[in-house]
Amino acid sequence: VQLVESGGGSVQAGGSLRLSCTASGRTFSNRIMGWFRQAPGKERDFVATISWSGAPTYTADSAKGRFTISRDNAKNTVYLQMNSLKPEDTAVYYCAARTGYGLRVRQDEYDYWGQGTQVTVSS
Numbered sequence: 001v002q003l004v005e006s007g008g009g010s011v012q013a014g015g016s017l018r019l020s021c022t023a024s025g026r027t028f029s030n031r032i033m034g035w036f037r038q039a040p041g042k043e044r045d046f047v048a049t050i051s052w053s054g055a056p057t058y059t060a061d062s063a064k065g066r067f068t069i070s071r072d073n074a075k076n077t078v079y080l081q082m083n084s085l086k087p088e089d090t091a092v093y094y095c096a097a098r099t100g101y102g103l104r105v106r107q108d109e110y111d112y113w114g115q116g117t118q119v120t121v122s123s
Helices: none
Strands: 002-006 009-012 017-024 032-038 044-050 057-059 067-072 077-082 091-098 117-122
Touching (some): 002 091, 017 032, 017 117, 032 067, 032 077, 044 077, 057 067
Parallel strands (some): 009 117
Antiparallel strands (some): 032 044, 032 091, 044 057, 067 077, 091 117
8 A cells, every 4th residue: 555645734823734645556445544743853643543434533632623534435535634723733744554453543553654744833
């Protein structure tokens, strides 16, 4: 599975961005997908994950109520809609795919990773 993220950029606090992650290669529609992020000088953290069917989903407390994960299996794409962005959301955002079953928040339980896309939120 190859994953390519897009949609990152610079935005002012309170703004919105929608990240996309398009998969190619082996089957996408039956994989758990996740978003993670890594801020400068910090470890990579879990953001959100989604089941193969689109539900259920699980979102980190830091993003709950502001970020929404979704997917379109016909387009082999998973999305992360980010609203009410804050400067502390500034990070490189990574898409990941999991071979196993069940939603997971640990990065070592994901098997495939994209190259990341930069999100910068200014105050």
